[in-house]
Amino acid sequence: MGLCKKCYDRFPPDFMSELEGDDLECIFCKLDKKELTITTEEGFTKKYTKEECKKEYETFLNMIKMSPTITEQLKKAEAKSLSN
Numbered sequence: 001m002g003l004c005k006k007c008y009d010r011f012p013p014d015f016m017s018e019l020e021g022d023d024l025e026c027i028f029c030k031l032d033k034k035e036l037t038i039t040t041e042e043g044f045t046k047k048y049t050k051e052e053c054k055k056e057y058e059t060f061l062n063m064i065k066m067s068p069t070i071t072e073q074l075k076k077a078e079a080k081s082l083s084n
Contacts, residue, residue, distance in 0.1 A: 004029055009054045010061070028053075
């Protein structure tokens with residue numbers, strides 16, 4: 001989970017860049033913009049606002065937290081790492 005060192009919001013890994021040490025900065029802060037236009041390799045373009053991107057990622061993270069399958073997998077992985 002990427003937490004921006006400047007705005008303290010969470011963004012997907014593709015929207016983050018590394019700073020010194022373990023710190024991360026979102027692409028919106030790095031470019032000092034509130035809106036970005038992204039073009040995919042297939043030629044599709046999409047505009048992202050900082051707020052839209054942040055809300056979509058929060059929704060995604062909440063869905064993961066609420067998923068019993070993912071929760072069980074995380075518990076198993078944690079138990080396995082503690083036993084090693």
